Amino acid sequence: MSRQKLPDGAYAALEGLKAQADAAMMMVPGKNKAEGKKALAVAHAKIAANEEWAKKIVNAIMIGDGQKTVATADSEWLERTFTEHSD
Secondary structure, rough: OOOOOHHHHHHHHHHHHHHHHHHHOOOOOOHHHHHHHHHHHHHHHHHHOOOHHHHHHHHHHHHOOOOOOOOOOOHHHHHHHHHHHHO
C-alpha cells in the first residue's frame, strides 16, 4: 500500500515542473540544446497530463514566502502544503 498522501498526479506534476526547470538549464549556451529540447518535451507532456496539479503547485510557490522554488520543492513540501489545506 502506498504511503503517498496525495494523488499520483500531484507528484507527477511536481516531477514535470522540476524536469522542465532542469531542461531549461540545458538550453543555455554551451550545453546540448538537442538533449534539452527532448527533455523539455518530456517534461511538458508530464505537466500537461497533470495540468490541474501543476497549476496548484505553481500557484502555491508564487503565493508562498518567497523561499520555495520549483527546484527546492520536494514531496514533503508538496504533502505539507496540500494536506494542511484539506484538513
